[in-house]
Amino acid sequence: MVGDVDLVFAARRGSVENVELIASRICENGVSTGLTDIRDQEGHTAMHWAASGGYVHVIRILAKYDPALVNALSLKPRTIDQTPLMWAAYSGKLDAVVALLECGAQLNAVESVMGYSALMFAIQFGHINVAHVLIDRFHANVDQRDFRGSTLLHFAALQGHYSIIHYLIQVYSVDVNASTRDGFIPIHLAALQGHLRAARVLISYGASVSICNEKGQNAIHIAREKHGVKFAKAIESCASRDPFQSHQIPGDFPKDILNRFRTRMKEGNFALRCPQILVYVFPIIVFVNYMVYLFILRDVSVRRYTLGFFYHLFILASIFAFCRILLSNPGFIPARSLDYVKSTLLQQSILPGEICWTCMNLKPMRSKHCALCNRCVDRFDHHCPYVGNCIGSNTDRAFVVYLCSVFGALSCALGLLFHLYFRSEIVYPFFSFELWNIMCISVCIVDTICLIGITPLLLQQCYLIVNDITVNESINMTRYNYFWDSHGRFYNPNDQGAFRNCLSFWYRRAARAVYYNEDGSPQTPNLNTKKDDNLVDTTNNSFTMDQSNRV
Ligand SMILES: [Zn+2]
Ligand SMILES: [Zn+2]
Known part of the structure; x- marks a missing residue:
């Protein structure tokens, strides 16, 4: 026979069969006090552990046997009066949150230490989707405060969750300068914790850097005291010149290259504008290399014509790929409006975590907002300053061709130089020998450096x-949930095996088609690509993590 406390351990492991078995046995024995009194040594019930593990089936079974468990309070001093709903909220288990609320969990209950509610826990731990469901579907109060008077925005600022800041201000118009009892406004907390990006977002919505707390410190004072002069200067400069000040939604990206550069300079993130000049590196290297070829290496390549042929082939391919990347749209996702987000996205059960708050549109699964282009890019790889564009769904193949052909061209050039020097195929030039030598050696060095630089990239x-x-x-x-299964193990949902991955890289249709209908409206993204292993093997006894330490 198993003891009653095994119910808690079975729930903690997510073992549906064992929970059902033990719960039914306890109830058959006629325990009058119900399952709420069955707790582990720390004073947590089975429902707490089922909630924090996100075991929806276990939650429903426990609620069936004892409805009072849904609102059971923790007895441990550090987590006193925390409900299972709070545990599900801070663990980010959306399904468990919904299941608990459907079983009758109290939405606005607060714990006794700080006065936090489930919604506050969700925001502190950065679970924007849980917060959205609590507010939008279950009508949690967005104006609630804890015992210190902190608003939801204070929690988001303290933890640096800038997309939650966007969400709360854009959709629910919460007060950006709301103050706690001791005079702290959200930007004070962002400065306190060194969250520059959160501070920048708050400033862009009108957070004041001159409002002081009870000690007479404003955000810049706090930033200087906690994180030094450099950080304080960064916040100060955000306040004086914010690139996102007006919250202008980006327009269509210009097709012609000159306007595209102008748009990047105007709209893009200021700190990232400088690398624009790197786009000239490739044309300069090609030009210098080819000059050396024309004046020096041409005679070698007459004898080594295979090398000469491939040298030209690779140079042409790299120029073609370079222009292809530079001139094409890498897969920008069109920007929309706030009304569109409110009326379409948030009502289509699309969660705020999938929305770009600058573009006001859906971020498809593998996309990201490029700060330099100020647009969301489909299947974002990276922004490559050497080709002056994003590497996205429309440019990634050209980028691989580019890397391969640059690698090939550099190798051929070095091969020709090798023949020139070490096989004594020296051709006497019509200009001075010293200049000849300097040109050859410098090209040799530059090409070797480029080759060393590009090889790891290619690999x-x-x-x-x-x-x-x-x-x-x-x-x-x-950052991406789809890489982690419910036990925190790595799992790549896109991986189809090496051969098919390579094939689909080259032949796939634009990934955007998966997420957008013909008329450009978004489809609900498929979020169920995670392996469903909520039902854990009951023989697995290796569960040792103590989640009570996380609060
Ligand atoms: Zn975006
Ligand atoms: Zn970009």
Whole structure:
């Protein structure tokens, strides 16, 4: 026979069969106090653990046997009076939140330490989708405050969740300068924690850097005290000149290249404008290389005609690919309006986490907002300053061709130089020998440096294509939920095996077609690509994580 407390452990492991078995046995034995009194050593019920693990089936079974469990309060001093709904909210388990509320959980209950509600927990832990469902579907109060008088915006600012700041201000018009009892406004907290981006977003919505708290400190004072002069200057400069001040929604991206550069300079993120000049690196290197070829290497390539042929082939291919990337639309997703977000997206059960708050449109699964182009780019890989454009769904193939052909051209050029020097095929020039030598050696050095620089990039691209991951995804992997199953293990939903990944990279249709209807309206993105393994193997006893430490 198993003890009653095994119910808590079974719920913590998400074991549906065991929970059903133990709960039914306890209820058959006629325990009058119900399941609420069955707790682990720390004073948490089975429902708390089922909620934080997101085990929807377990939640429904427990609620069936004892409805009072849905609103059971924690007894542990540090987490006193926390409800299962709060645990589900801070763990970001949306399905569990919905299940608990449908089973009768109290939406606006607050715990006794700080006066936090489930919505406040969801926002503190950055779960914008949970927050949206709590507010929009279950009508949680957006004006609620904790015991210190902190608003929802304070929590978002404290943790640096800038998309939640966008969401709360744009959709629910919350007060950007609301003050706690001790005079802290949200931007004070962003400055306190060193969240520059959150501070910038707050400033762009009119947060004041001159309002002081009770100690007489404004946001800049706090920033200087906690994170030094440099950080304070950064906030100050945001306040004096904010590129997103007007919250203008980006227009259509110009087709012609001159206007495109002008648009980037005008709209793009100021700090990132400088690399624009790097776009000249490739044309200059090609020009210098070809001059050396014309004046020096041509005679070698007459004898080494295979090398000479491939040299030309690769140079032409790289110029073609360079122009193709530079001149094409990398897969920009058209910008919409706030009305569109409110009336269409938020009502179509599309969650705020999938919305770009600058473009006011849906972000398809593998897209990202490029700060330099100020547009969302479909299947965003990275913004490459050397080709002056984003690498997205429309330019990624050309980018691989570009890398390969530059690699080939550099190798051929170095091969010709090798024959020139080491095979003593020296051709005497019609100008001075010293100049000749300097030109050859400098081209040799530049080409070698470029080759060393480009080889890891090429290898990385090949590796990522074989595994069907973009550069952006490989860098920001932890940000994307679809890479992690419910146990936090890595899982790539796009991976179809190396061969098919390569095929689909080259032959796929624009990924955007998956997310947009013919008329340009968004389809509901498929969020169910995660492996559904809520039903954990009941023999797995290796669960050791203590989640109570996380609050
Ligand atoms: Zn965007
Ligand atoms: Zn870009």
